[in-house]
Amino acid sequence: MKLSKLYSNKPELFGPIDFRSGLNVVLAEIRLPDNRDKDTHNLGKTTLGRLIDYGFLVTRDPKFFLFKNEALFSRFVFFLEIELADASYVTVRRGVEEATKISFKKHEASHQDFADLAEEDWDHFGLPFERAREMLDGLLDLRGVSPWDFRKGLGYQLRGQDDFQDVFQLRRFGIGAHKDWKPYVAHILGFDHSLVQQHYEKQEKLEEAKSVADTVKAELGGTVDDVSKIEGILQLKLKEAEKKQKLLDAFDFRQQDKERTKQVVEDIDARIGALNTQRYSLSQNRRKIAASLEEDQILFNPSEAQRLFQEVGVLFAGQIKRDFDQLIAFNRAITDERRGYLIEEYAEVEAEIKGITTELNTLGKRRSDLLSFLSATDVFAKYKQVTDELVTLRADIETLERQRGFLRRLQDLRTNIRKLSEDRTHLQSQIEANVEAQSGEINSLFSSIRLYFSDIIEEVTSHKALLSVYVNKEGHLEFKAEVLDDAGKATSADLGHTYRKLLCIAFDLAVLRAHLDQKFPRFVFHDGVFESLDDRKKANLLAVIRQYADLGLQPIITLIDSDAPPPSEDGTPVFSIEEIVVRLHDEGDEGRLFRMKAW
Numbered sequence: 001m002k003l004s005k006l007y008s009n010k011p012e013l014f015g016p017i018d019f020r021s022g023l024n025v026v027l028a029e030i031r032l033p034d035n036r037d038k039d040t041h042n043l044g045k046t047t048l049g050r051l052i053d054y055g056f057l058v059t060r061d062p063k064f065f066l067f068k069n070e071a072l073f074s075r076f077v078f079f080l081e082i083e084l085a086d087a088s089y090v091t092v093r094r095g096v097e098e099a100t101k102i103s104f105k106k107h108e109a110s111h112q113d114f115a116d117l118a119e120e121d122w123d124h125f126g127l128p129f130e131r132a133r134e135m136l137d138g139l140l141d142l143r144g145v146s147p148w149d150f151r152k153g154l155g156y157q158l159r160g161q162d163d164f165q166d167v168f169q170l171r172r173f174g175i176g177a178h179k180d181w182k183p184y185v186a187h188i189l190g191f192d193h194s195l196v197q198q199h200y201e202k203q204e205k206l207e208e209a210k211s212v213a214d215t216v217k218a219e220l221g222g223t224v225d226d227v228s229k230i231e232g233i234l235q236l237k238l239k240e241a242e243k244k245q246k247l248l249d250a251f252d253f254r255q256q257d258k259e260r261t262k263q264v265v266e267d268i269d270a271r272i273g274a275l276n277t278q279r280y281s282l283s284q285n286r287r288k289i290a291a292s293l294e295e296d297q298i299l300f301n302p303s304e305a306q307r308l309f310q311e312v313g314v315l316f317a318g319q320i321k322r323d324f325d326q327l328i329a330f331n332r333a334i335t336d337e338r339r340g341y342l343i344e345e346y347a348e349v350e351a352e353i354k355g356i357t358t359e360l361n362t363l364g365k366r367r368s369d370l371l372s373f374l375s376a377t378d379v380f381a382k383y384k385q386v387t388d389e390l391v392t393l394r395a396d397i398e399t400l401e402r403q404r405g406f407l408r409r410l411q412d413l414r415t416n417i418r419k420l421s422e423d424r425t426h427l428q429s430q431i432e433a434n435v436e437a438q439s440g441e442i443n444s445l446f447s448s449i450r451l452y453f454s455d456i457i458e459e460v461t462s463h464k465a466l467l468s469v470y471v472n473k474e475g476h477l478e479f480k481a482e483v484l485d486d487a488g489k490a491t492s493a494d495l496g497h498t499y500r501k502l503l504c505i506a507f508d509l510a511v512l513r514a515h516l517d518q519k520f521p522r523f524v525f526h527d528g529v530f531e532s533l534d535d536r537k538k539a540n541l542l543a544v545i546r547q548y549a550d551l552g553l554q555p556i557i558t559l560i561d562s563d564a565p566p567p568s569e570d571g572t573p574v575f576s577i578e579e580i581v582v583r584l585h586d587e588g589d590e591g592r593l594f595r596m597k598a599w
Helices: 045-055 129-140 182-188 193-220 227-250 254-295 302-312 319-375 379-440 445-461 497-514 535-550
Strands: 002-008 024-029 077-083 089-095 101-107 124-128 465-471 477-483 523-526 554-560 580-585
Touching: 002 045, 002 554, 024 045, 045 077, 045 089, 045 523, 045 554, 045 580, 089 129, 101 129, 124 129, 182 193, 182 477, 193 379, 254 319, 379 445, 379 465, 445 465, 445 477, 445 497, 445 535, 465 497, 477 497, 497 523, 497 535, 535 554
Parallel strands: 024 554, 024 580, 523 554
Antiparallel strands: 002 077, 077 089, 089 101, 101 124, 465 477
8 A cells, every 4th residue: 555646626725746656755945044943834744644644534633733724624625546555546535524425436547636526436425434434444455454444553654743752652542542552563563463452351351340349349338248148147037037927927926925925034034133133243342342442541630639638638749649640651551552443443343233234224125025015915016016027027138138149249250350360361371472482483573573673773873773572560562662782782862852763763664664565554654754863864764765665665754955864975966856746845825735824
């Protein structure tokens, strides 16, 4: 597939461009001195690549220049003539006003003008957009990019200024959507793309299953994580509900009375008795502790004793008083420590008695309700009470059944997660084996591309370059293009814009050359190909591009005249007249791609 011609229904505003089989140069001449220092000149060399993309049925986008300035271009109709593998041609007709209505005509001769061709003379006229894409995909028959359609890798044949940031991930692929482009790159490099694609699909299914499992766990509320326990509780509840239902159906509460009596006597009364005994014992302890606290008080006061002795005329002073004071202080120290323990024990006993009293009150209420049921003479009251209990049971059963459903689903999900994880690991092993096999095989497609790639960089820069592929820890392919130093180690040269652009150009050319024996695109469009290169590298790169054009490829390059390689010593122009297919300049509207004022 090569480009043959691009024209419009308004030749006075957009003149026809006849492409040639070899090198095609779009040259922008800056003739006005005031414009030489400008970064952009709006002459249209970049716009040409977008127009070619439009002819290849790029999706309608409001930001695309034709629709962003629709008032200017609404009456335009563009025609792209494409050379097919069998040396025949197909012309694609696409207007701006009806951008989703596409027409086709296949023909044998090149450089035709179908701008005025009647509707009935087209092979297919006004096809809907998606149907037109399918039709063009069939006409181009690019089996080398199968199972994708012709547009998947078109970005590698139409590199605009924004597409030189990364060798492999084009701007049109977006950020992060690796599954949309890595399988394709793996394919054109000679690896098994199906393994890569399956790995992404397994990864997506695994993440989806994990997300659903987390949702199910949230629905469970983190209460029970064992389905067997749920089953056991559910069986007990079902049995109890069945018994109550039979009781209601028979309208006979004798068995219910018997069970209630047994529950009152054996369970509640026994527990009440045990609690009363415990409370009595604790109350006795509390009384003794309180008595001990009162006994620990020291009632003798030496000062009062001295005053009393003075009143009766008996001497109570000196050493006698000091001995009593010391004795009282000693006893008070012991008493204070003991009181601390007693107070702490008293508080514990008091809290325990309080807890027992609360439980006794609850049991007393339960005992009263049961005795009320037993003593009730109104059978309808008993029927209502059993019905209420059955309703509560059924609500419990419904909750348990819902939990059981969630748990069973969670178990199925976990089984599926394990299976998906194992499949993903197996695929990763297969991908690693495939990468190792293709990288190590000297005659593989990847090895050929890698050698062509390195040769191009070496011819232009005198440095070797390495194209490498490896599997990361997640099992996905990673692609790297690096410039090597004399010791064969990667350098930081590829981090600069100039070297990144060279790496992109070398990659595109190497891939096209490696696929020359397949039904694969034969053209490549590189915008601003010589920008920021020194003269020696420009000359070297041009030599490489011409070499690849001689192999049967169709390089289309754009440049400003100041970026052109220097002419030869004998004064021969850098580009021949035949090679320059479009000549633009800044001396008025006539020099622009669209002969109108800049928009």
